[in-house]
Amino acid sequence: MKHTTINQDRFIRWFAAAAAYFVCLIAAYIDFGQDMGAKYFMPILIPIIAALVLIQYGTRVSIFSKAALPNLVTGTAWCITFPLLYQWTYHSVWYQSKICFDFVVGTAGFILLMALEGALFRLGHEKLTAAFMSVLNFLGLVIPFIQVTYYCLFWHCLSPASLMALYLTNYRESIDFIQSNLGLLPTLLIFAGFALFLYGCYHCHREFFRRTLAEDTTAGRMGALSLLTVAMIAAEGWYLPQTSVADLWNDVISYVNQTQEYSIGHDERLESLMIDKNMTLPTKLPGTVIVVIGESASRNYMKAFTPSFPYDDTPWLSGKFASDSANFLKFDNVYSSWSQTVPVLQRALTEQSQYNGKEFFDSASIVDVAKKAGYETWWFSNQGRYGQYDSAITLVAKTADHAEWTDDSYNFSDKYDEALLQYLSQVDPSKNNFIVLHIMGSHIYYNNRYPSEFNKFETAEGDSTVSSVQSYANSILYTDYILSQIFDYAQKNLNLQAMVYFSDHGENIEISHNPDVFSFDMVRIPMWTYLSPSYQQVMPGHTNALRMHQSRYFTNDMLYDMICGLLNAPSARYNPEQDFASFSYSFHRSNLTTMLGQHPLLEDPNGTEEK
Numbered sequence: 001m002k003h004t005t006i007n008q009d010r011f012i013r014w015f016a017a018a019a020a021y022f023v024c025l026i027a028a029y030i031d032f033g034q035d036m037g038a039k040y041f042m043p044i045l046i047p048i049i050a051a052l053v054l055i056q057y058g059t060r061v062s063i064f065s066k067a068a069l070p071n072l073v074t075g076t077a078w079c080i081t082f083p084l085l086y087q088w089t090y091h092s093v094w095y096q097s098k099i100c101f102d103f104v105v106g107t108a109g110f111i112l113l114m115a116l117e118g119a120l121f122r123l124g125h126e127k128l129t130a131a132f133m134s135v136l137n138f139l140g141l142v143i144p145f146i147q148v149t150y151y152c153l154f155w156h157c158l159s160p161a162s163l164m165a166l167y168l169t170n171y172r173e174s175i176d177f178i179q180s181n182l183g184l185l186p187t188l189l190i191f192a193g194f195a196l197f198l199y200g201c202y203h204c205h206r207e208f209f210r211r212t213l214a215e216d217t218t219a220g221r222m223g224a225l226s227l228l229t230v231a232m233i234a235a236e237g238w239y240l241p242q243t244s245v246a247d248l249w250n251d252v253i254s255y256v257n258q259t260q261e262y263s264i265g266h267d268e269r270l271e272s273l274m275i276d277k278n279m280t281l282p283t284k285l286p287g288t289v290i291v292v293i294g295e296s297a298s299r300n301y302m303k304a305f306t307p308s309f310p311y312d313d314t315p316w317l318s319g320k321f322a323s324d325s326a327n328f329l330k331f332d333n334v335y336s337s338w339s340q341t342v343p344v345l346q347r348a349l350t351e352q353s354q355y356n357g358k359e360f361f362d363s364a365s366i367v368d369v370a371k372k373a374g375y376e377t378w379w380f381s382n383q384g385r386y387g388q389y390d391s392a393i394t395l396v397a398k399t400a401d402h403a404e405w406t407d408d409s410y411n412f413s414d415k416y417d418e419a420l421l422q423y424l425s426q427v428d429p430s431k432n433n434f435i436v437l438h439i440m441g442s443h444i445y446y447n448n449r450y451p452s453e454f455n456k457f458e459t460a461e462g463d464s465t466v467s468s469v470q471s472y473a474n475s476i477l478y479t480d481y482i483l484s485q486i487f488d489y490a491q492k493n494l495n496l497q498a499m500v501y502f503s504d505h506g507e508n509i510e511i512s513h514n515p516d517v518f519s520f521d522m523v524r525i526p527m528w529t530y531l532s533p534s535y536q537q538v539m540p541g542h543t544n545a546l547r548m549h550q551s552r553y554f555t556n557d558m559l560y561d562m563i564c565g566l567l568n569a570p571s572a573r574y575n576p577e578q579d580f581a582s583f584s585y586s587f588h589r590s591n592l593t594t595m596l597g598q599h600p601l602l603e604d605p606n607g608t609e610e611k
């Protein structure tokens with residue numbers, strides 16, 4: 001009878017400790033602003049509390065006792081470190097699912113260490129096991145420790161860019177880095193700290209031994225420890241690759257692999273690109289050519305392309321079309337080849353198109369062509385640099401003679417596009433320059449894309465500014481201003497001969513540009529060119545072809561060939577039938593497609609007879 005009461009008391013204590021662990025961590029996440037949400041923590045509530053009760057039953061060690069402290073610290077470090085440092089760096093929310101994975105991985109790690117320790121101590125070898133467990137705690141803390149150290153050095157959490165830098169750093173550079181950033185004495189202090197930590201752990205683990213061995217081994221206890229060990233290893237195997245840190249790591253690895261694949265063939269491709277320099281634009285007409293890649297701009301919501309659109313969001317461009325139509329050519333029927341950035345741009349920037357079946361990794365790019373034609377090449381981007389959303393574009397960008405990003409940190413830049421303007425002052429006006437500018441344009445959320453001076457069109461009361469038509473129009477208005485600044489600077493300072501603006505894809509203001517819910521405004525894009533009077537004199541053929549094609553239909557995956565045409569740089573890697581700046585251009589509304597061939601342009605309900 002007495003025995004049963006003791007067991008009941010114990011069970012209540014274990015249960016209370018398990019519940020306290022769960023509630024404290026959930027409360028901590030909420031408190032520092034990274035709430036994982038009930039949707040994620042409710043399904044794991046019962047399994048985690050059950051496992052925490054079971055581990056106390058199996059080891060006879062309370063999870064909040066000194067004996068469990070090293071394992072508790074190791075586990076919770078994994079739960080907390082990334083979400084907390086992310087919050088401190090960005091002051092914005094991280095993915096709820098990722099927070100949940102971090103929580104599960106940290107907690108499972110904690111339980112696994114406890115189960116392992118309980119089982120090992122049953123085999124004897126007190127000191128050896130205590131030392132072994134201390135080393136495991138140390139190793140388990142290496143990754144959280146690197147994150148915290150990085151944060152303390154730069155006041156910034158690890159990002160794909162910084163992890164890339166760490167990944168590419170060799171042993172010698174690491175030593176240099178530690179010496180220059182820390183100095184000898186602090187380094188020694190850190191090592192002394194490690195030793196002290198190991199000693200502390202060792203001391204706690206011996207306490208664990210005494211508690212566990214205070215009661216006899218039973219089949220039930222050993223069964224619980226074995227079960228938990230197997231279950232927690234399975235949980236780690238499944239969730240560890242999905243944690244925040246593993247995600248960063250995967251981004252870096254996939255980038256490095258893709259770079260290798262693209263780069264292996266790059267020299268060969270460049271070699272095989274034979275362009276007769278005597279014929280090219282820079283030889284005949286020195287100066288600068290600029291390509292601006294827009295983001296999520298749909299011509300449906302731009303006054304210059306759709307006069308019935310109620311907001312005057314393109315004052316500069318509309319003015320140029322009206323007063324300078326000899327030099328500014330507007331193209332009315334241009335579409336993107338897909339509704340998301342990377343698949344579109346990997347085609348627009350290279351030979352690959354919907355129509356030729358070429359592979360990205362075998363294709364020359366506009367940067368290659370510009371180089372071979374005789375230009376110094378520049379790439380300035382206000383978009384992200386690493387990760388699955390950027391890699392292909394970055395690969396092309398990095399082949400330029402000069403490539404810079406305004407923001408190295410995350411997938412999306414939070415800087416306004418004006419951050420790009422300063423880079424133009426680096427360009428040497430006495431040289432022949434080919435400049436690509438990749439802007440953030442009208443990427444969701446629209447209200448984050450422009451400074452307050454451009455908040456001209458006000459969102460109706462009660463609507464969200466995040467995704468309103470008015471906010472979208474403001475972002476287009478801001479892009480109009482940015483384009484005017486680029487044009488004015490280049491015309492005044494860089495001997496501008498040609499400029500091309502096109503958007504990667506369009507936008508549906510209600511549902512953004514998700515290919516799963518396709519609508520045609522997601523692919524109706526703006527495109528225009530500026531050709532200087534001297535250009536028009538030197539290249540009358542390309543000028544007239546473009547002028548003749550202003551109402552013709554075109555998809556932006558053929559932009560590569562159009563650039564080859566503009567630069568008068570034909571080669572074996574050029575197809576004049578895809579060149580919008582050539583009279584050989586042979587595509588029509590009837591044989592063009594979008595969404596990588598899924599939708600013929602004939603399906604567009606707004607489409608009109610081709611002139």
Ligand SMILES: [Zn+2]
Pocket residue numbers: 295296340341342504505
């Ligand atoms: Zn895009």
